[in-house]
Amino acid sequence: MPRSADRSVTIHDVAKRSGVSYQTVSRVINNHASVAEQTRARVMQAIEEMNYRPSILAKGLVTRRSQLIGVIGHGTDQYGPAQIVRNVEHSARAHGYETLLTTLRHFEEQEMLTAVARLQQFGVDGMVLLTPYDAHDIVKGIGTSVPYILIDAAADVAGTTVSIDQFEGGALATEHLASLGHRRILHIGGPGEWSDAELRYQGYLSVLERHGLPPLPRQLGDWSARSGHQAARQALDAGLDFTAVFAANDQMALGAMMALRQAGRTVPRDVSVVGFDDTPEAAYFDPPLTTINQNFGLLGRKGLDELIRLIGRPQEVPRHFVFQPQLVLRDSTAPPR
Numbered sequence: 001m002p003r004s005a006d007r008s009v010t011i012h013d014v015a016k017r018s019g020v021s022y023q024t025v026s027r028v029i030n031n032h033a034s035v036a037e038q039t040r041a042r043v044m045q046a047i048e049e050m051n052y053r054p055s056i057l058a059k060g061l062v063t064r065r066s067q068l069i070g071v072i073g074h075g076t077d078q079y080g081p082a083q084i085v086r087n088v089e090h091s092a093r094a095h096g097y098e099t100l101l102t103t104l105r106h107f108e109e110q111e112m113l114t115a116v117a118r119l120q121q122f123g124v125d126g127m128v129l130l131t132p133y134d135a136h137d138i139v140k141g142i143g144t145s146v147p148y149i150l151i152d153a154a155a156d157v158a159g160t161t162v163s164i165d166q167f168e169g170g171a172l173a174t175e176h177l178a179s180l181g182h183r184r185i186l187h188i189g190g191p192g193e194w195s196d197a198e199l200r201y202q203g204y205l206s207v208l209e210r211h212g213l214p215p216l217p218r219q220l221g222d223w224s225a226r227s228g229h230q231a232a233r234q235a236l237d238a239g240l241d242f243t244a245v246f247a248a249n250d251q252m253a254l255g256a257m258m259a260l261r262q263a264g265r266t267v268p269r270d271v272s273v274v275g276f277d278d279t280p281e282a283a284y285f286d287p288p289l290t291t292i293n294q295n296f297g298l299l300g301r302k303g304l305d306e307l308i309r310l311i312g313r314p315q316e317v318p319r320h321f322v323f324q325p326q327l328v329l330r331d332s333t334a335p336p337r
Helices: 011-018 020-029 038-052 055-061 079-094 109-120 137-142 166-179 195-211 225-237 250-262 280-284 296-312
Strands: 068-073 098-101 126-130 147-153 160-164 185-189 245-249 272-274 292-295 318-323 326-328
Touching: 011 020, 011 038, 011 109, 020 038, 020 318, 068 079, 068 109, 068 318, 079 098, 079 296, 098 109, 109 126, 109 137, 109 195, 126 296, 160 166, 166 245, 166 272, 166 292, 166 326, 185 195, 185 225, 185 250, 195 296, 225 250, 245 250, 250 272, 250 280, 296 318
Parallel strands: 068 098, 068 126, 126 147, 147 160, 160 318, 185 245, 245 272
Antiparallel strands: 292 326
């Protein structure tokens, strides 16, 4: 088991053990190229033997960087945003950074700009902004005050963005159902103000149009299983005729499956169901859920790669990265009877 750091050990103690100046120890800690390899090895051995851990603040005085990344999140009680934050944090640590997270109660311009200013007080080197709503005005407000990237933002925003193609995800789910022969496909969408929810719905509509199929009245939920249950019940109570459901996330799909079961409908014998996100639990639904996988780890890694690039070269031209989702086939879909 590794020893805990001894906070009584100072850079001067390491210098004395190594037989060098404390300035040389500082250069070793900060990977300065002017240190001879033999000296570097001697200093590193002393650091290991004494279990010395340099202060981030002290290191920042030399590098003029805090080694801190600010993360501003919204909707982090939901699976997708929570996974994005988690993977951003892991990727930041891989780059040698720690993260400071602040969450927004409401996705509003002033609240976002207040959060940006608050994180700047901690001297963060850059920021990751989760932007599931329209972020054009927010980007204008931030300007060039700090390097930043946007995750889950539209590609036409004036800043570097990293996202997953939500339109394509909605189209994949609907195309799978249409290819099985379903002609009456119900969509249970997320909150209308979320750009992800709207893009998935537009993907659904595009496939129906291509196949000459009529869209059914859109049912809206709030991402929860409860709201998916209510939406499916409302559709059933209204007498809507459908043989398949595309729910905009796995939790709402779970609720819809329960409502169908309570109404005497069997999945997938009577009604096929597709979700979105590929949560860890989706493979253990009854039946296991066909869904759309989003690679949140890739979002975190690529997002941090781009942010580190911008921290080093703030004048770099913004770039936009859009990754493709994948259809995961399980047992909740089948051809209609």
